[in-house]
Amino acid sequence: MxxxxxxxxxxxxxxxxxxxxxxxxxxxxxxxxxxxxxxTVIDIPxxxxxxxxxxxxxxxxxxxxxxxxxxxxxxxxxxxxxxxxxxxxxxxxxxxxxxxxxxxxxxxxxxxxxxxxxxxxxxxxxxxxxxxxxxxxxxKAVPQNPAQYFGWVKSQGWGCIGQMSQQGCKATKSLERTHSERPA
Known part of the structure; x- marks a missing residue:
């Protein structure tokens, strides 16, 4: 995260x-x-x-x-x-x-x-x-692995990671890629 x-x-x-x-x-x-x-974290740039x-x-x-x-x-x-x-x-x-x-x-x-x-x-x-x-x-800091994480990906929309429906989260794959590249 x-x-x-x-x-x-x-x-x-x-x-x-x-x-x-x-x-x-x-x-x-x-x-x-x-x-x-x-x-739950909602990340709005x-x-x-x-x-x-x-x-x-x-x-x-x-x-x-x-x-x-x-x-x-x-x-x-x-x-x-x-x-x-x-x-x-x-x-x-x-x-x-x-x-x-x-x-x-x-x-x-x-x-x-x-x-x-x-x-x-x-x-x-x-x-x-x-x-x-x-x-x-x-x-407040963002926890390492919150139960739910919603992030806005520029030009793609919302991405959702965690314990929730992925419906309507068009940018989840991009968000997952971005977060897997970041150091813990």
Missing amino acids: PRGKAQSFNLNLNSDRGAGLTINGMTAVKDACSAPAAQ PAGSNPRPGLLWDMAGGAADEPEVPYVLDEGESQGKQYCRHNAIDLGNGQSTMAFRVQPQVSDQTCKWHINASYTDTTGPHTQRIPAGTATITT
């Missing part, structure tokens, strides 16, 4: 403060990781474009791994570079919201995690946890 899958979500950063602040660093901290437990800047967090490995920084996801000169090394986010004092498309990538572990955003304002450096309190973000 596929490895290194990513699930996107939108992250909106804003501040209603009268004074400005500058976010100059973000780190993903894994709170807990476990084996994936999904019995990304499509279309998104006007939000993209951030990729590589969350592969377990919770004991070092915190991760975001990388620029979008095509262009900065793609693959650490976002916060080359960019700052200004908020408050009438600045508009900063909206990102976040794509955390996992391999064989489902992880619960949060973001520590480092920022400075007129009183000095600070850190803000996102989401606040003890809430976490969950990124």
Whole structure:
């Protein structure tokens, strides 16, 4: 089955403060990781474009791994570079919201995690946890052999692998070939 899958979500950063602040660093901290437990997987490839800047967090490995920084996801000169090394986010004092498309990538572990955003304002450096309190973000990995796997094969349609009827799954043979070639 596929490895290194990513699930996107939108992250909106804003501040209603009268004074400005500058976010100059973000780190993903894994709170807990476990084996994936999904019995059914529906793999829909990304499509279309998104006007939000993209951030990729590589969350592969377990919770004991070092915190991760975001990388620029979008095509262009900065793609693959650490976002916060080359960019700052200004908020408050009438600045508009900063909206990102976040794509955390996992391999064989489902992880619960949060973001520590480092920022400075007129009183000095600070850190803000996102989401606040003890809430976490969950990124689920695809199990090695789920009971049911549905995948879209470009130009062919749906393929179905596992414990289900193959009726209507025109691309099952292509999907099986693709998955047998991937490393476990």
